Amino acid sequence: MTQGLAIGDLAYRTGLAVSAIRFYETHGIVKPLRNKGGHRRYGRADIRRLSFVMAAQKLGFPLSDIAEHLHALPDHKAPTKADWTRISKGFRKEIDQRIAALEELRDKLDGCIGCGCLSLKSCALYNPKDVKATEGPGPRNLKQLPG
Template structure:
């Protein structure tokens, strides 16, 4: 009796029943149907749904998550080996996001290289919008470390 009802899966994973229906509609879950047409999920769907939740926390879109899951043979749920392989790919993206968030935290009350030149500090850190020559957006937050102004 390894099959779970939609309510049991929702309770076990900590999401609403409507969220499970949403994930099913997006092609992320594939429940079985009993003779009465009710959804039944395998216990291994706990892992699949947990993967979806983790991937969303990392910042992947539903489409990106589907792409990762669709790459699994026969549409099966991720194994430990699958998770290890996928997590290595996530690591670089997480490291990049951590770096950007650190810059944002450290520069939140100062010049972020956006080019507005409205803060008094902008004349010191980003005169004539030098950051704009290196690309669009807030360069001192999203740009490479080399783009940051010197501390002298």
């Protein structure tokens, strides 16, 4: 793999800054090899890894969770379809929970969302006698949503 992609080439292919690639490297998301001159060399599979990271981060997944899932992928070779299927199953549960939370928020957004404001008649249903205030300040139901 001493030929591989130079970090600048990987940056160009992914649209990431070189510094971002080095940052992801510190989190174990990409693991370059070094050529005889000590320069980093990345595999083409790293393009896919970094693209996946960018997509998952855009959806709000924390980098630590993404890195944990990617550690299951083989180093220095392209992941198989089975590898990606295994990772997608790991994300599916979290995505389904987020979708359910967003649907609930959408359906309750025009009424009380349990923030403790007591400004709407429906607060008596969702937050009687301001019981949510004992849990702390702010929109308590929103703070309990996953993500």
